[in-house]
Every structure is written in structure tokens, then in C-alpha cells.
Amino acid sequence: QVQLVESGGGSVQAGGSLKLSCAARESIFRNCGKGWYRQTPGKEREQISRLDSDGTTRYADSVKGRFIISQDNAKNTAYLQMNSLKTEDTAVYYCAALAPAPGDFSPTCFSPWGQGTQVTVSS
Numbered sequence: 001q002v003q004l005v006e007s008g009g010g011s012v013q014a015g016g017s018l019k020l021s022c023a024a025r026e027s028i029f030r031n032c033g034k035g036w037y038r039q040t041p042g043k044e045r046e047q048i049s050r051l052d053s054d055g056t057t058r059y060a061d062s063v064k065g066r067f068i069i070s071q072d073n074a075k076n077t078a079y080l081q082m083n084s085l086k087t088e089d090t091a092v093y094y095c096a097a098l099a100p101a102p103g104d105f106s107p108t109c110f111s112p113w114g115q116g117t118q119v120t121v122s123s
Contacts (some may be wrong), residue, residue, distance in 0.1 A: 002026045002097040009117030011091060016085050018116060022095030029083040032071035032109035033117040035100035036080045038091035039116070045094065049080060053100035063089075085121045086111040 008020040022034065033052050039045040049069040050058040058068055068081040080097055097111040 002029050002032065002109070004029075004095050004111045004114050006093060006114055008084050010121045011120045011122065012085055013037075014121055014123045017081070017083045017123075018085065018119060020082065020093055020095075020119075021082040022080075024076040024097070024105040024111075027076055027115065028108055029076045029078075029097055030071075031100065032060050032106065033102075033104075033118075034069065034071060035071060035096045035098045036078075037094045037096065038119075039094070040090075040091045045047060050102075051078065052102075054059065056101070062066040070112055082119070085119075087121050087123050090119060090121050092118050 002024050005023050012018055016037055033050060035047055036049045037045050037047050039056060048060045048063050051060045051071060066084045071078045076097045094116040099106045099109050
């Protein structure tokens, strides 16, 4: 099990950029897939990006071409670079430790939801 802390959120004008960080205390995080999620009031939490342990990246259509997921395993940290932000990107953003690839079984690559970090985009 991995404990994660999200940071880097804030308020930004539409068209601006933010970089979110997801820091893990446990070194096993380097062996896991990483995911970023977001949630707005009245909506379910949705996955917007996934990074497999082999480097494969996946993005929701809503953020494709604008967001980039990455990691620094030496720092046990994952990142989400958000560019060309839109007002509809406003949400609380969460990260998670995931199985190395979709469909894999890896009980150690599990993280309870943290507090998330708020991103607010204004026009």
C-alpha cells in the first residue's frame, strides 16, 4: 500500500499552465503504474491519465494534447503537467498508485485516496 500526497494546484487564467506533483513515501511506487484523476461537484471521479510501468501513457480525450503525465522514480514522485488550461478543467485532482499495466494483479500497487489538490481555471 502506498500513501500519496498531491500538491501544486492553484488558481490560473484560461490558457495558463500548472504542474501537479504526487509524492509517495514508499519506494515501491516506482514499480507501479500511476494515475491522475479529477472530480467536480456532482460528478464521479474520472481518470484523466495513466502511466504504465513500461512508460506507456494514456489520456482521456478531454485532456489529450494538453496534459502530460511523467515520473521521477528517484524522487518517488509522479507529475501532471497541465497546459492550455480551460475553465472546464476546474476540479479537485487526485493521484493513485496503479497496477503496472491495465489488467495486471499487483496488490502492493494500491493507494487510498488522498485529499487531492484544487485546480481553478478562470476566464
